[in-house]
Amino acid sequence: MVRFWYASAVAAGAASLPLAVRAVRTIRDRRYYERQGVLFTKTYPFVGSERAVSGLIDRNKSRDYLYLDHPDTDFVGSIRGFDIQLYAVNREAAEALINPAITGKYIDRDTPARYSFGQLSPSALTFQPITSEHFSDRKRNIGKGFDQERIFAISSRRAAEYSGELAHGAAIDLKSVVAEYTRGVIGEFVWGRDTMSLPVSYKDDAGNVSQEPFMDSLNATFTRLRFYSNRFWNRVHFPMATWPVTREARNLQYNIKQIQDHLSRVLRGTPEPGTVWEHVAKGNDEIGIPLEITRDDLLTASIAGLDTVQNTILATLWYVLLPENSEWREAIESGAHEEKDKIVDACVSESLRLSPPGSTINNKVINDLDVRAEGGKYHLKKGTRVMPNMHALHAKYGDAFLPGRFLREKGSEPYVMPFGKGRRSCPGRNVGTIMAKNFVSEFITNHPDARVSNTGDNDVHFNNISRSNFMVVIDQGGVRESGSVGACPVRAF
Secondary structure, three states, X not given: OHHHHHHHHHHHHXXXXXXXXXXXXXHHHHHHHHHOOOEEOOOEOOOEOHHHHHHHHHOOOOHHHHHOOOOOOOEEEEEEOOEEEXXXXXXXXXHHHXXXXXXXXXXXXXXXXXXXXXXXXXOOHHHOOOOOOOHHHHHHHHHHHOOHHHHHHHHXXXXXXXXXXXXXXXXXXXXXXXXXXXXXXXXXXXXXXXHHOOEEEEEOOOOOEEEEEHHHHHHHHXXXXXXXXXXXXXXXXXXXXXXXXXXXXXXXXXXXXHHHHHHHHHOXXXXXXXOHHHHXXXXXXXXXXXXXXXXXXXXXXXXXXXXXXXXXXXXXXXXXXXXXXXXXXXXXXXXXXXXXXXXXHHXXXXXXXXXXXXXXXOEEEOOOEEEEEOOEEEEEOOOOEXXXXXXXXXXXXXXXXXXXXXXXXXXXXXXXXXXOOHHHOOOXXXXXXXXXXXXXXXXXXXXXXXXXXXXXXOOOOOOOOXXXXXXXXXXXXXXXXXXXXXXXXXXXX
16 A cells, blocks of 8 residues: 555656646746836736636636737736746837848747647648748639629628518527628638538537538637637647547537538538639649648638638627717718718728627747847747737727727827738638628618617627627618618628
């Protein structure tokens, strides 16, 4: 018995030694950055700042809101698990992180998202270093598939359909309507109408298996992966989100396998003409990209905009429909052609400033480098996680909804980056913006008297981890004839 307990103690000590070494290293690195003037948020042993993040998530806010209280610094530091995470909170510091011409070195991708929605497409471009073989070629192939005229046509048609089908007089769950719209537009755009509707085996939260349309299964699994990865311990130690220790994790892994296997079969067929699938498959095949990588690139093209576009639309409509912002609703309703385009564009841009749907995906310092910013010079060590904090950058301009900021002459607009900047910026930002503008324009033009019925809810924020509701009532007298907006839709500019 004594030997058993002795062996157990030795085994436990050996297992905890790596954790102790990492903890000591984290404390040492934190002190290193504090001596350079980096301010750190309150953290706890091992769990870092995740207790505070949990409180934010419960209020439908993302972790970036932790870093809005230090306007006079360049970087705010935090701890994620055992990793030091630095957030650039002003323009000069942010530019140094995203523009390699400033420092002479790349800061490349290494992100916790690999353990959330990245489980669906681990080989996708989103998670690969810039130095990966064919990185630029693969990104170019995706860009060729993102035809702005085609996404405009698809989203215009579907926006008119969904706006015209809304009931009058009763409260409508606009969040569900917009989710269905984005799912349908992106599915048709990437895969085509027929392929997006092919059945896939899907397991729900309770473990019940059913056959669901491909895009429905993909959207539900993607969203569940996001929420699951934001559980407390999955944020403290990212890989825990992939461990099959809970029923939810096992259900999600079942869905992931079904989606991946389904696409492996689909991709051996013939792409529907004009789809993103056709462009990416053709371009990747010409340079010898394996089918698995093409599958993952197309999966990311399918899911990257689902929550992002949905929450951009919801945030914009929320702000525009609030009574205090009636002038902007009236301007959209009465505007004609180019004037309407500019006003809708400004409202979407201001909503993205106030409520960016998600953070730019984390990067990591690959080689030690020096960064100059407003407050001085910083030496960033290899292995440090870094990212621009877009919430802090955007908050500089205040919390009032003032779309007029984006109607000023070129060069005087606010400094914003809701989709990132540089080589790692979102390649689908123009496509997503077109989708958002078309729905907002169609909805407001057809239903100018729509009322938000849940303005009394607490903590209404729209982002990729928000569970906020959005209920509207459409009055009979304010409804326009179906199709009346067709003469002046938001154009893709």
